[in-house]
Amino acid sequence: MGANIAVAPRRDRTGSGRPPGAARRKPRRARDGRRVAWFFLAPALLGFALFYAYPTVKGIYYSFTDFTLLSDPAFVGTGNYRKLIGDDQFWNALKVTGYYVVVNIGSQTLLALLLATLMHRLTRSMALRAMLLVPWLVPNVTVGLLWMWLLDANLGFVNHVLNALGLGTTGFFTAPGWAMPTVAGVNTWAYTGYTALLLYAGMLQVPPHLYESASLDGAGEVRMFTSITLPLLRPVLALVLVVSLIGSFQLFDTIAVTTKGGPVGATRVIYYYIYEQAFTKFHMGYASAVAVVLAVVLGVLTAVQMRLLRASRSDLA
Template sequence: MTTRNSVATTAPPAPAAPAVPAAAGPPRRGRDDRRIAWLFLLPVLAGFAVFYLYPTVQGVWYSVTDYSLLNTPSFVGADNYAELVSDAQFWNSLKVTAEYVVINIGSQTLLALGLAALMHRLTRSVVVRATLLLPWLVPNVTVGLLWMWLLDANLGFVNHLTGALGLDNRGYLTSPTWAMPSVALINTWAYTGYTALLLYAGMLQIPPHLYESAALDGAGELRMFRRITLPLLRPILALVLVVSLIGSFQIFDTVAVTTKGGPVGATRVIYFYIYQQAFTYFHMGYAAAAAMVLVAILGLLTAVQMRLLRASRSDLT
């Protein structure tokens, strides 16, 4: 009897079926923080509306009315603007203001650039920076009174100093020739330190390796300033010039304290002229029209300045 040995074979396991991913749901949206942002912006927007937007709208309305604080505003259309065109004192105040702006911004920017470059390349002392900022911290009225005494024709220290050098005494704030340059240089003294710190902060953003490479190539400090510092400082310089331009057109307190617009209108800047029309002669509508013209001039000059300086572009990459 023949027996057969049967061999049991085990079948290989069937491959596992690939896992089927769960059906993807709709993409989750990030949290919308716009409502919270508007909530935090609400106090600022409220302050802007109350202290800027409303006075601006009211000023535009007053500029087309006849208003003197003693009567109800009456609409006169463009009469105030037409009167401004033929007002010699208005045009003289713009001319005087332009003279002030040129002297003040020119001297202030040049001095501030020099001081910032010296701090950046030679010393970064906190004491030096604090000392430069001190004149800016003094109120403008105090600065005006201080320099009015220093420039006095009889008792002023400046005339005593020039007299010791053999020069004649000069009425810096009483001479039609010297009054406006003196006022402009007073504010240059007060604001140069603050402007220098702004420019110095911009210079700190310039990579040091650029100066190191230029020095290895034999470039001197003056050439590095012209070829590296000035081009890379353009956005900060544009900001400083725009802010200085607007601030220079708003000069008032130094003139009110030292010269009161004199002598013979040599320092009657546009802000002081508007103040006189509004609060000395009570021509509120006329003063508002002059203020609106000043706003338009500042907007135009700012746009041109930003365009020429290409403030939105930087050579720093």
């Protein structure tokens, strides 16, 4: 028998080793994910267009009309804005809102910083964090009703305790001097836990070796907080302050279920004033003008706040 001789396939002239006549495979194209991304973004963009963009454009249009919900709108130019400049109730509502913003953000931020620092330096209990979220999870209407019953001048538990201590009865929601601080205290109770968790999450990003080095150098907890924690927490703190500012200007539900703008306008914040003009007096055009001015004020305050706090820069970089 003759030996079987293996014959190697001939190489093509390019030296690739591919047998002659074999089809060359085309290189695969990188898959373009933009179509898939737009597909998943489409529902969110549609919702934004229907529930945010369109109402915004419509509201700006109505602000230049005399729309009253009872008749077709007629164009009045800047008449609503000129009326707004001379409206004492508008300026009073803006002043009351500013007072609430200062009291609410000040108390809420300080308490949240204290709670976040205690959790970060002393305990990281999951149960404690869950408890802090409970007030934030309760609807604002329920929170308002709960505290209205607790602070009622006749039947409230708090006033019964004050009477037992010989301090007398206080009309927390009915006295002009107490109404707005009480509303601010209620919302501080409701939102401090959530704000504390945001700040706590920011504190977790601070490298632990910075605290160890400072401790070896003899720095105490207060010095480490002011020299390490607070400067490195600036971007998160800026976010918290901006969100708190916008949320404070949007105060409505707590007022609606407790004081309804009273007593004597002491708690008539700008959102409640817009509601009264639009759905009580049916001055939809004028209410739209007030809303547009409020949006501009919030935009300016947010930009100033972001600039002063240098929110886009981090000392950790």
